[in-house]
Amino acid sequence: MGRKAQKNDSLPGSLDMLILRTLSRRDLHGYGIVQFIQQSSDNELLVEEGSLYPALQRLELNRWIEGVWGVTSSNRRARIYKITAAGRKQLAVETRKYAKLTLAIARVMGA
């Protein structure tokens, strides 16, 4: 039945949130985002790297992030993404949702 957007991570929708969170710290290009997520999760979260790009396009379409051409540390042309004001709001919304969800799960697990 057709090809739906694939979500390979364990928590649905969490990739968007992780990208927004990453970009809220600093502006980065695609590979940089993946690296950052992996390093800051101590390699616990393995993003299917290709899936990053549809997600970036989706976020850009929604005007949560913005891509501009820039240069990487290795001096290559790359699209550097930065979070927008709308993106920060969205991040807040998602963070709240996430907190609720993890809290609920923790309660169940703790009971």
Place this chain on the structure above:
Amino acid sequence: MTDMLIRRLRYWMGSARRSEALREEMELHLAEKEAELEADGMTAERARAEARRRFGNFGRKHEESREIWMTRFWPELAQDVRYGIRTMIANKAFSALAVLSLALGIGANTTIYSLMESILLRSLPVADPEPLVVLNWHSRPPQNASKEWVHVMHGVQGMAWPGDKGAMVSGMFPYAAFETLRAENPVFSTLFGYFNGLHHNLAVRGQATIASTEYVTGEYFRGLTVSPAAGRLIDSDDDRPGAAPVAVISFAASQNRFGGPPSAIGQSILVDNIPFTVIGVAPPEFFGVDPAAALDLYLPLHTNLLVDGAEAARMYPDGNFYWIEMMGRLRPGVSMAQAQAALAPRFHQWVATTATTGGERAKLPALMLNPGAAGLGSLRRQYSKPLYVLLTMVGLILAIACANIANLLLARAAARRREMAIRLSLGAGRFRVVRQLLTESVMLASLGGAFGVLFAIWGVRALTLLFSRAQENFTLHAELNWYVLGLTAALSVVCGLLFGLAPAIQATRPDVMPALKNGRGGGPRRRAQHVLVVAQIAGSFLILVAAGLFVRTLNNLHSVQLGYARENILLFSVNARQAGHRDPEIASFYADLRKRFESIPGVSSATFSQSSIIHAGLAGRTIMGTMKIGAVTMHGARVMGAGPRFLTTMQIPILAGREIDDRDQPGSRAVAVISERLARTYFENENPVGRRITLPDEKRDLEIAGVSGNVRYGGLKNEEESAMTVFVAVSQFSPDRVTYALRTAGDPLRFVQSVHEIAREADSRIPVTNVVTQAAEIDRTISREITFAKLCTGFAVLALLMACVGLYGTMSYNVARQAGEIGIRMALGAQRGAVVWMVLRRVLLLAAVGLAISVPAALVASRLVKSFLFETRPNDPGTLALAGVVLVSAAILAGYAPARRASRIDPLSALRQE
């Protein structure tokens, strides 16, 4: 929302660039990953493989990223089309049936529409047709039909036709009217005249054929804005008495007779034995100003003085003889109404001077301008109504076809109900599913349209042939042009949406759960199906009635008593006068030729006459005026010029005396043979042989030599006292064109070759024309009725078939749906007959409802075709009853198979399924 749409759109505009940027971005990612892995100590090769592995499917990710921006419309459409093709292939029988019925429906519509386009809508193929206007006049009818027709028009060469409120309308004018209007014309940049010269003998390098000729004034080609394909066209200097005789020929004639336009220029030709020089060739698409005509030859107006002689010389100065037609080209900025206002008083002033009596002055003709961009209206007047009737019919057929497919789709929607329910419950949008179903139906319709065009190509050819049999000298310039094809394409898509929409909406009704449970449909679909079936039945009944009426009309026409033989007679025409034969030698030439034809083995007798009997009074020189027997004036008698052995050849019984024979020569005593009806009316029981008939206008006395059986003079629909005929010896009346008739053993057309050989031997300058069997010549006069009867019968069969398929489909579906109920009934002891009846009762009910709707409609609609009927009333009860019986029988036939299947249902297995 709109913001996003604009962003998407902007992305889409730069999509190639964006797609490339995305690729670059993703490749950078891979390169950096690779570099990192290599730095960690992997070999370059492994690093690349690992980077790729972690990235996932590069192409697919690229595609997915792009799709985020692109609306999914196109890719999804492609998906729908692919799916549609699979569905069509999976249901071959259904698809074939649907495509076939649509192809027939769309093909029929395209055919009729292309005829309409060529006859009713198309402009003349000249540079700037819009400012052209046709000049006509109209005058009130005679107040009292029995009174002599008092009119300033004492004679006319051409057509007049009925206008509004019984007025007489015509496009013919005296030459002086043309000169008056042409002088200092403030509203026309050009005013030009022309008249149809009919057929003339055209000899090129000794080869003679018949050429359809138009005489045109010097302004004709300039006024029409036509440029020559070669040479130059006729101008004002060529159109003077005494100018060198020049001719322009049609493109086709230049190819057939000279092998191409350039080689025709400067050639010498003979028109009725008068030498002309070809100065130019008309462009290939040009056919003159009458879309019905196929002209070969254009001659300057005044050359008719050379070709037609003294008769033509009399026409120019006669202000009461109407013969020339006119068209004008409006000056820029002048409207037709302004032109009318400017010219009508001038014409009135002129025409008043031609009236000599008070009666003539009382109803002078008044000038009337009509749009001329589409040329003359003779075809439009003749065919617009038949074409609208046909268009209505094919429209109805297409509607039936659409209803049929909608019905089949509804039934199939039942089968696909589970599929739809699964799709909907898996989260497909309803719109998405409707769109997919519509894609399928539009695909069916487009395929139907494509095949329909093939049908139409054939149909246009066949219909052109059918229509052009109506008259010699008739051409239809119908073709499938882009305009028509565009309409066909639009029609197909509309049809697809029309029959696809209702089933699609039905199929996606949100009550998903029951469908998932047992896959059987509910009530609304059944109701929709029944409505469609009833509509189909009603529509087919209308077409059946029309077919019935037209077939009956044709039967009536075919059973008209002719009084002469129809079969085994070959007719053809010869015009020796145009090849230079003169009185009195022409009479012996014709007589000698007759004897030669009679000597052909297999020809039992040969004769000739002014024209064929069916065209009597319409062709050749008519001998009219009062006829007297003593002091008594004969009313309603018609004269027919006949040669020797006419009655024998035509198998008209000779009741007394003798028929016209070789003794009746130009110098000998003038004789007549009268028909029995005439003899009974004016001589009662006396023997008329030896008595005299006086023709005061012809200044002669005829001695009655014999009495013949009654003959239907002229056309089949001629209601006047057509049986009163006076046959005279055609050789005694200075014949021009004559029509020979040979009575043959077997197929008359086998003798055509011998006829041509004998005629060539006699005089190679005379072409034999209009070779046709008597039966075909008669059928030609009723070709419209034959066309209608054939077409409508075809349409009726088609409509009936479709209605039956619809009925069959509906009933089969109902039986399948009710299998459980029927099973219970049978388990409880219902007889098979009762089950059959249960199904058939519903069929009959549907048919009855359909009939109840369409009988009143048929009564109203059939009145519209009244003028096409012959001795048949539009509400003919026999036809209505027959149509009803045919329809109900067909319905029962279509319903019987499902009924029988219902009666074979095994109660046990049906109940087990429940």
